[in-house]
Amino acid sequence: MDVSLFIARRLRFKGRIAMVCIAVSFFVMIISVSISSGFRHEIRDGISLLSGDVQLTPVNLNYLDEAAPVDRHPSYLESIESLDGVSAVEPVVYKAGIVKTDGDIHGVLFKGVENPESVSGIDSLPPLGVAIPSSLASMLHLEQGDAFLSYFIGEKVRVRNFTVASVYEGMLDGDPENMVVFTALSDLQRLNGWDRDQVSALEVILDSRYKDISGMTKMQQEIGSLTLAHAGEGEESVVARSAVSRYPQIFDWLNLIDFNVFFILLLMTAVAGFNMISGLLIMLFENISTIGLLKSVGMDDRRIAKVFLLSASSAVLKGMLAGNVTALLFCLVQGLTHAIRLDPANYFLSFVPVHVDLPMFLLADVAAYAVIMLLLLVPSLFITKIDPARTVRVA
Known part of the structure; x- marks a missing residue:
């Protein structure tokens, strides 16, 4: 077994607040993607029902x-x-x-x-x-x-x-x-x-x-x-007209929703990332003596950083799983009951639509996870500043 993985399994990530933040962030991200996809599907299908996607009419x-x-x-x-x-x-x-x-x-x-x-x-x-x-x-x-x-x-x-x-x-x-x-x-x-x-x-x-x-x-x-x-x-003679040319304001509104969702994804990823940074820093401070001991027995900085990144990764994945499961349950309940209602005069629909777009769902998860792990490389640099002679003596 890889030594870094072996040690990481025995280190407990104590940043519970950071894990909760991860779960909430992924919940918001998946809900945002699902609602955006729901609006696109419901509105485009509704427009197809009203006038088709492309209409051939007399001039x-x-x-x-x-x-x-x-x-x-x-x-x-x-x-x-x-x-x-x-x-x-x-x-x-x-x-x-x-x-x-x-x-x-x-x-x-x-x-x-x-x-x-x-x-x-x-x-x-x-x-x-x-x-x-x-x-x-x-x-x-x-x-x-x-x-x-x-x-x-x-x-x-x-x-x-x-x-x-x-x-x-x-x-x-x-x-x-x-x-x-x-x-x-x-x-x-x-x-x-x-x-x-x-x-x-x-x-x-x-x-x-x-x-x-x-x-x-x-x-x-x-x-x-x-x-x-x-x-x-x-x-x-007939002319071909698309739904985009007949309802430009609706498609512009859908584009605005997509932009807002993209902004939410960036914001939630940043929030989750910075909370995990604080959680990892706390973990590093609590294990300074352990880091010094590992250095003293010959483990290099890169492998020590891997230990703590693996532990943090496990916390991120647990938060991601909790957020995803909660979001999917919300989508299931909302899709079956339409419990959350909307004013159709403002939103074109009388309920909040949800559609689980699996490719987008997975893309949001993978992209957010990758960005969070990249952000965690920053606090891992703290390991290089630790002097094993001083930390082991203090311990």
Whole structure:
């Protein structure tokens, strides 16, 4: 067995406060990374639900206009679907409308979809059945099973009586200007007088690895180029718009969160490192005679420093383990219960989202551990100042 390791196992690290600080620091770091990752996943998935990651729309798209549909099966569709990074291409119909109940009225955007399960929780919406955001349900005092009138303004006013099939938690619930009511694709096609091959837009859903700003921008350019290169004669001209260009303020906000998390990681690592420095210095002062004795029997400064660094490393790893386990338990409870709530008007979500991103989790642990151990090299230099003749004589 290595002599340094043998001695380190018999030295007790007495800096309990430093170990607690390590645990708290790693807890804060893992929670910060998990919440940041949770916001990214929830908000990006919510945006995909509202308008897709990349949207192919007519150049002159107007939610009130019934005369500018695009073909549901354009000549470039197969090329886009086979593109690496594209998960699905879904046809949708948009229609601006006004929802009215007994004493309340509100403007909304109706969105006709083929597969409502991801938002409504049911396989299909019944004829004239809708999934409404929870904020609209609260505002208009609507519950599942209630009926309400909707008015659609165009060349003439049309009225439809819809029934609430489900209520969903809208990603932009806090913004009254972004309330989307989901209904069956065929309902809005009939309302516009379109056939089943005419839609307002095609929404491209991307793989998760392309849902960041650079990925969406890259895919928008590639998809836009494909539509130009493979467009058939007489097909409606379309333009590719990414979610980044439609919701720039949201993605800027996500970038700000990432910056704040990076600052928190640096701060917590520094706090943990300096607390461990104080703990190691105390340990060195308490073992001056031991250091002198080891020097007197021929052990060099480097191997003696290794003894104390191994002991400190064990304390760091124990604190890291305690912090990680506590953070994972917090993430599990919050993920299952959504106990900590948020104001969606300020945070876009009604709860604190958590997502354990394993690569980021491990990277934060390894990077913080490495920085702390590098900081501990500074107090270990104290060993070189100890004179074995004086310390052994004093002891």
